[in-house]
Amino acid sequence: MLISNKHLSLIKDEILSSKSQRAGTYFNISFSEREIVLTFAEPITLDNSEYYGIDALIKLINDKIEILTCDFSNIKHYDSYLILLINNLKELSKSKRLAINLIGVTPKMAKFIELFGKEQSAEINNIISTGFWENYFSHIGQLTLTGLTDVKLFIEFLGEIISKFFSLFIHPGKMRWKEFPFHLTKSGVNAVPIVFLIVFLIGMISGYQGAMQLRQVGADIYIADLIGISITRELAPLMTAILVAGRSGSAFAAELGTMKVSDEIDALKSMGFDHIHFLILPRIIAVMFAMPFLVMLANFAGILGGMLAALSTLELTMVGYLNEMQTALSFGDVFSGLIKSIVFGFLVSSIGCFRGLQVHGGAESVGKYTTAAVVTGVLTIIVADAIFTLIFQSLGI
Amino acid sequence: MMKKPIIEVKDVCVKYSENTILENITFDVYEGEILVIVGGSGCGKSVLLKQITGLEMPTSGDVKIHGENLTNANDEIKRKIQKKFGILFQSSGLFASMTLAENIALLLESFTDLTEDEISDIIDIKLSAVGLDGYRNYLPSEISGGMKKRAALARALALDPDILFFDEPSSGLDPVTAASLDNLIKNLNESLGMTMVVVSHDLASIGNIAHRVILLDKEAKGIIATGTAEEMKRNRENEKVYNFFNRIAN
Known part of the structure; x- marks a missing residue:
């Protein structure tokens, strides 16, 4: 050539x-x-x-x-x-x-x-040669399967917790009560400032937004109804639960995950201790116990925030606002919020613990399941809130 | 006279999903014996230890400790059997939020009627036995890896069990610290007549402590040889055994 x-x-x-x-x-x-x-x-x-x-x-x-x-x-x-x-x-x-x-x-x-x-091994080549859509649908399928497996495992876990919780009425000494005040302080008392601040601001924002609309129709006084009912029924329990999911749910997942990675949970089991009684129940009971108190405080903070907004934008007096609040709020409004808070507390803490126990391998897994604890916790709270709304509506509460 | 087996493992199979890890594992551990389970990475040594100690349930087969079947025992009986043995975990398994004394006291407070003073004395005795006098108020994060293993051993000894299990006791330790831990294991065996099951792949350590060795193989998913460490080292009939014990790459 x-x-x-x-x-x-x-x-x-x-x-x-x-x-x-x-x-x-x-x-x-x-x-x-x-x-x-x-x-x-x-x-x-x-x-x-x-x-x-x-x-x-x-x-x-x-x-x-x-x-x-x-x-x-x-x-x-x-x-x-x-x-x-x-x-x-x-x-x-x-x-x-x-x-x-x-x-x-x-x-x-x-x-x-x-x-x-x-x-390269044939296996790797196969993965590379798989088409985009095949990968896409296979990924969706895997996510669905993982999600369903997680739901199944969580239901099993809830069953175990509930049965062991009720067994405490017969054998209260089985739980490690020594841990209870520690977790109550960590999940409850330490959450007071952030819960107060956030719900106070939420109340204030709702107050300003509501005031602008109500002033247009001359219904200034109904700002108290708006704030009172929305805070006690929805916003205070929901925001408190979301904050507790972020603080305690993630902390439980990280603590238990780290314990699992460092063989502490296996060590506990091998010593004849039941990890549910020893580690899980003190955390869950502490959060369930703390939640109604946090929500009461959040109710106060939200109503206070709303009042400040109302007084500064509408021609209202504090006495008038509080009188209208008293008339508008029923026992059912406050009670439904408190009932919800206990259930939310149970869900958030048990999801945190469940995710922590799912950790396997190393430190990377701890991070993954801690994130999952918050995401699943918040999602579950919102779904549960929707269910509560339907139930309370049908019961007329 | 034939010694009686304290641990009986019969036809144990372990499957995770569709993945078979171990098949038909059968062996006995006799009173006062140090049995070392060895094998390459991923062959299922630690998995087997979890089945023997009841931390996981085998897919099929039986594990008996002191004649009591651990595999079909309910939680109550399982915990009763588990109190009879101690385990030293690979990463020590000490409770990070508790001091060494609290780690040991936990068992004594929960399972004995001893007074606080008596518990405190026992803590000192156990810590002293593993060479950790004066460390009772230290947190696990404040001591070295070798000391953590010793402290975990002291905790495993808290209730004076007659069986001790070790998962990779010398992993992550320098040769001198590993050798001193080996000596401690040997001394405990000789002075207290404890039965010990050790999972390891540290050949030096195996040579030091093992009365008998069983070799697991990943491909065979089971035991491919049993004998003393010396016998294994000279076993030219089985290439895998010979290569493993003489550090020859396959």
Whole structure:
């Protein structure tokens, strides 16, 4: 085959990156009728990768070319880019049906190629070759299966907790009561400032929003009804539960997860202790006990926030606001919020503990399940709140 | 006279989902014996230990300790059996929020009628036995890895069990600390006649402490050889056994 020197030079320029003035020195190309010989001259390293592009080499290969020879005899320095380059050349030779010869490979280089240049397993190749949609639907399927398995396991876990909770009425000494005040302080007392602040602000925001609308229709006084009912029935229990999910639910998941990773839970079981009585129930009971108190405080904070907004934007007096609040609020409003708070507390804490016990492997898993504890906790609270609303409505509470 | 088996493992199979980890594992552990379960990474050593100690239930088969079947026991009986043995976990398993004294006291407070003073004395005795005098008020995070293992051993000894299980006792320890832990294990065995089951792949440690060794294999999903450490090292009939005990890559 005849190729003019000018043509060869043009193709070489195309092969070698134009970015570098030194490009021409990285490898040489020589031809015979049936063979292309690439003689590498410079270090084949990741730093030099841009000078070893072989895409344009394809243009040099016509039907008569049968052999691609790569000469490495001048190469003293190389790293994992050598493996990549050889793989690319092998792929090229395979697609063009060429025989490939690697020459000038030192024993040291051969050992390096053997160590790092293993073919990918069929399994990996299969994963890569799977189509986008197949992957997409398989991922959705896997998520659905994981979700359903989690629901099943959580129901089993709830069953175990509930049965062990009721067994406490017969054997109260089974639970580690020593832990109860500690968790009550951590989940309840320590949550007071943040619960107060958040629900106070929520009350204030609702107050301002409500006041603007009510003023237009001259129904200023009904701001007390709006704030009172929305805070006691919905916002205080819901916001408190979300905050407790963020604080305590995540903390339970992280604590129990870490204990699981460091074999503490296995150690506990092996010593003849029941981890549900020892670790889980003190946490759940503490949160269930703390929640109504936190919600009472949140009710106060929300009503106070709403009042400040109302007094500053509407022509209302504090006495008028509180009198209307007294008339508007029924026992059922406050009571339904408190009942909800106990159930929310139970759900948030048991989900936190459940996620913590799901941890396996290492620290990475602790983070994963801690996040899952908060997400699942918040989602479950909102679903439970919707169910409560339907139940209370049908019962006329 | 043949010694009586204290632990009887019969036809134990373990499957996780569809994945078979162990098949038909059968062996006995005799009174006063140090049995070491060895094998390459992922062969199911720790899984087997969890089945023997009742932390997990095998898919099929039986595990008896002192003649009582642990596999079909209810929670109450299982806990009663578990109180008869101690376990030293790979990562020690000490309760991070408790001091060493509280870790040991937990068992004594829960399962004995000892007074506070008596419990305190026993804590000192146990800590002293493992060379940790003066460390009773330290948290696990305040001591080294080797000391944690010793403290966990002191806790495992709290109720004077007659069986001790060890999961990779020398993992993560320097050779000198590992050797001193081996000596401690040997001394406890010799002085108290305790039966011990040790999971390990530390050949030096195995040579030091083992009365008998069983070798698990990942491909066989079971035991491929039993004998003393010396016998295993000389076993040229089975290439896998010979390679494992002479550190030869496959």
